[in-house]
Amino acid sequence: MQKVFLECNSLDKRCYDEYGLSEDILMEHAASGMEEYIRENFSKHSSVLIAAGSGNNGGDGIALGRLLAGDYNVRLFLHKEPVSDMAKLQLKRAKAVGIEVVKELQDADVIVDAVFGSGLKRELDANTIALVNRLNSLSGVKIACDIPTGIDRKGNIKNVVFRADITFAMGALKKSYFLDGVKDFIGEIRVVTLGVSRQLYDGETTMYLLEExxxxxxxxxxxxxxxxxxxxxxxxxxxxxxxxxxxxxxxxxxxxxxxxxxxxxxxxxxxxxxxxxxxxxxxxxxxxxxxxxxxxxxxxxxxxxxxxxxxxxxxxxxxxxxxxxxxxxxxxxxxxxxxxxxxxxxxxxxxxxxxxxxxxxxxxxxxxxxxxxxxxxxxxxxxxxxxxxxxxxxxxxxxxxxxxxxxxxxxxxxxxxxxxxxxxxxxxxxxxxxxxxxxxxxxxxxxxxxxxxxxxxxxxxxxxxx
Missing domain, CATH: 3.40.1190.20 (Ribokinase)
Structure with missing residues (x-):
């Protein structure tokens, strides 16, 4: 049985306030969790396409690209220029190690959606809808960072949804993964720890995920x-x-x-x-x-x-x-x-x-x-x-x-x-x-x-x- 939460922002904040961790440390662990999966399941020199948004979800994706650079053929597509401080910092680091930033989306062995995280509140615009449709048309194994783009913070669908084979939950499970309408888009769910064990990261909850x-x-x-x-x-x-x-x-x-x-x-x-x-x-x-x-x-x-x-x-x-x-x-x-x-x-x-x-x-x-x-x-x-x-x-x-x-x-x-x-x-x-x-x-x-x-x-x- 695993704990499920309405949101994880308050749990992240506890990491900062109680454990002395930084936003940078949590982001590095988020990227490292996805990196570990890719290294275990895809041979070196496989191609990886990362579509990154302008916020911290995009920062997670950009950091992932840096961790894979050199061993994998990494291509980074920026849906929008970084806006958050952490996304800007991760892009600077990624460019320093020579990651290729591309303007067009081409197929790859691994497709990573790091466009929007679980905080989505608004309808997707035409450019984002076109991006998601294009990503879904590609044949590679599809990974969602935090949550597939197109699912909002309550777990409802906005226009279109990235169809993930696997979703990496950052820190803990969220309620938004478990509404009926998103089940065909979430795929397998894996939780990435963010600098501390789940026992230390998790707070109190009254919601639980049953297991076999x-x-x-x-x-x-x-x-x-x-x-x-x-x-x-x-x-x-x-x-x-x-x-x-x-x-x-x-x-x-x-x-x-x-x-x-x-x-x-x-x-x-x-x-x-x-x-x-x-x-x-x-x-x-x-x-x-x-x-x-x-x-x-x-x-x-x-x-x-x-x-x-x-x-x-x-x-x-x-x-x-x-x-x-x-x-x-x-x-x-x-x-x-x-x-x-x-x-x-x-x-x-x-x-x-x-x-x-x-x-x-x-x-x-x-x-x-x-x-x-x-x-x-x-x-x-x-x-x-x-x-x-x-x-x-x-x-x-x-x-x-x-x-x-x-x-x-x-x-x-x-x-x-x-x-x-x-x-x-x-x-x-x-x-x-x-x-x-x-x-x-x-x-x-x-x-x-x-x-x-x-x-x-x-x-x-x-x-x-x-």
Whole structure:
């Protein structure tokens, strides 16, 4: 798990004030981090094209060119003449070692974007748009210094974006790397240390990036056990019965001892799934919403779902129900798992505020914070290219998912995984985090074509994670 920050300027300032480091030292370390990667991955005399802006991001790029000069064929393109003192100083140094400053952009083995850093606030002008488009048309491996040009300080896209293969984060990770819209432009993210270790550089935060190593599976170690030791999940099976069946299969695969579909009419299921017209007496968690429709009377929902305090996952159709959303004010373990369209409907019911999907996607972190302030007892999992999990004042980002999950049934699998953990006695935040990680990593482990994965494949892969 890594810390994530809104911005890094205050962390840089701490380096100056507390550690006696200078802007020059931090810039040299920024350049050195990129240099190390290039030397490890590209042979000497490879060509390197650096497009540098007029500020300190440009200064980082110019310093990189100096460090590579002599061993690599370095060409420096100045988008604009340096304005910041550090960029001016780095250009003076670069010219002293004979770096070639070019007027035209030609292809190279490595393309470095050091035009704008993470402080971008304005729209890109026509010259910058043309520059980014030209850089994107080149075939070399593309490196972004700090953040790809075209992504602003909030993580939103301005006109066009440099499409990086790898982005070097300077000092620490920033929130702007993890909005859904930028995922196809950021590439791999590597953090460069700036004169002190990350432990000394990092400050306090309530935002964290989840990693594969953070996943904790419900592994069974005790030998003297029975199925009742591992909980009993009840899943409401509504109009689209397949969704609940998928969730129940996933729950069983992830370790729950028993799974029952709560039905009105019998449905075809695998023999290991039970069916009941009411909530079983030994139920330890509930999942509601997957394919639910309007199948159940409100009196039934009141009796079996709303009027108890069992742990619960609320998903899909349930997120459009004012009755079921009243659960969010209860003192029980609750996880809600909306995709963006479901979130805006839920938020309208809960707050009266009408927002569009675009408004949500541009302000995902802000809206999950609003939700968690309003419902501090609830764990929110907002689905997306980068899943966001929020509880109280803490936010966890899962960047490990892939487009393989963009298929009907994936969300039903997720609900089943989370409900399984809740039924086994885990808390809501643990269940959301580890259900999300298991889903993402199972999708990555699927060996078929990128477009071919079925929910059943996903469930099978969950069973191989240990």
């Amino acid at each position: 190593s953070d996943m904790v599976l419900p592994s069974r170690k005790a030998q003297s056990t029975h199925k009742g030791n591992f909980g009993h999940v009840a899943l409401l099976c509504g109009e689209k019965e397949g969704a609940a069946v998928i969730s129940a299969k996933a729950a069983m695969r992830f370790g729950v001892g028993l799974a029952t579909l709560v039905i009105q009419d019998k449905v075809y299921t695998p023999p290991y799934l039970m069916q009941s017209t009411s909530l079983p007496a030994n139920t330890t968690a509930i999942a509601v919403g997957m394919g639910l429709g309007t199948f159940f009377e409100e009196s039934f929902l009141d009796k079996h779902v709303v009027s108890n305090l069992l742990p619960i996952v609320i998903d899909a159709d349930a997120l459009y129900s004012k009755k079921l959303l009243s659960i969010l004010s209860q003192a029980r373990k609750i996880v809600v798992t909306p995709h963006p369209k479901e979130f805006i409907s839920m938020w309208r019911i809960l707050s009266g505020e009408n927002i569009t999907i675009d408004e949500l996607q541009e302000n995902r972190f802000e809206y999950v914070k609003k939700f968690s302030l309003k419902f501090p007892n609830v764990v929110l999992l907002l689905k997306g290219a980068n899943t966001i999990i929020s509880h109280k004042d803490e936010i966890y980002i899962n960047p490990l998912g892939s487009s393989r999950l963009s298929k009907g049934g994936s969300g039903d699998v997720l609900s089943g995984l989370i409900a399984s953990l809740l039924a086994q006695g885990y808390d809501a935040l643990f269940s959301a985090i580890n259900g999300s990680l298991a889903l993402a990593l199972a999708s990555r482990n699927f060996l078929g074509s990128s477009y071919a994965m079925l929910p059943t494949d996903l469930i099978d892969e969950v069973g191989k994670l240990e």
